[in-house]
Amino acid sequence: MTTPEHQSPAPQPSAPESRDRIYRSASGLAGGVLLLALGGWLGLDALFTGHGSTPWLALAALILFVPLVVAFTLRPAVFANDDRLRVRNPFRSVVVPWGEVASLRSGYSNEVITEAGAKYQFWAVPVSLRARKRALRTQARVESGGRRGGLFGGGVAGGLGGMDATGGAAHGPAADLGPARAESDKIMDDLRELLKARDKAAGSQGEVTVRWAYEIIVPLLAGAVLLAVLLAVT
Template identity: 40%
Template sequence: MSDTPARANTAPTYHDKVYRSGPGLVGGCFLLVLLLWLTIDAMVNGSGSAPALAASVLVLGAPLIAAFSLWPQVRAGQDRLLVRNPFRTIKLRWDGVESLVSTLSVELRAGGRKFVIWALPVSLRQRKRASKRAMIDAGDRGTVSNTPRPGLFGAPRSLPQSAAEAMADRAVTELNERVAQYREELPADAGEPELSVTWNWWLIAPMLAGAVATIAALVAG
């Protein structure tokens, strides 16, 4: 047995980065609380068909709100990209990304198919503010001097490029950089990338059951 201490593993590791919509999370939590308050109150204090209708609306509404606000996520892993949409989950290796663009929505093309990424909503207001910040930073507002405006302690103020982009555009830039980096490191015998698209039945099933129950309660009531 050797007395030489084991060499520590100093290989670089890549930590997953998660992208989500902050306003979507806040809005989803608010809507869930409001839904619970209204439906539980109707089930406890309602009369006639109101409790049954409230219960069916809760079964329909809770997964529907969660699917469009709390569930959507983009996870950038070391080897793979994971996209959680309200009804489908997309998994693929980085080199399987054909294109990832941010126009009126963030669109992913892979395997000859197009997917809209719900976790990265495009805000035209954010884009306008980011464009204005970039113009100010570059001194292109038609002022007499193009000298950058001074910041704290008199130092010239210059925003980093990432700060002059809207949230969705910045995320797309980072993800495309990861795609390019992975393709450079990819060995020649890596094989063809696989695209996996699965339906989120654990969200879809209660929505369908709640919709059927709501219709039945309305007809019977």
């Protein structure tokens, strides 16, 4: 009599990793493209039409200039999914699982604070004090209009979120906008909601990792050394 063999259960497929939400500075991207176009035009013109040591100086300047512009304009980004926050700054990338995030702080800059006390700035989400003040002024106007609408009924004030002539809630574009917020503050609100929802999840635990951007640092240093040598011998 034979005993039936026990088959090992088939391995369960792991849950697919959630897609990243990507936050970048539109003005930084636009400025980087313009700087690269201008620098490339001037540098290539000097490289191909210059005389003497000018082409070599132009080449060294381009090797220094291009990674520097890329580092501070095109490279910065913040990636967030259900498991972790990845901050890509000019010269390094930091991966912080949500379980290791102590807080997300907004002041004169936006930052993530880890449980170990390390602080990493979000280069891709710069704080605009002008945008923040403009949002506060907009919110003040909406609230002021709502108070006038509540006292005097309909009209323009009622359409801004107060009460209409029948005493009901006003309907209008401003009624559904909620509190006015600067764009960088909205991004930080999104990240805080994700942190609150995922900081205790099993997939959100792990260690903080930091990786230096050698693909930026090496050519940058090479260009700086080459330019310094050429300037010293000319």
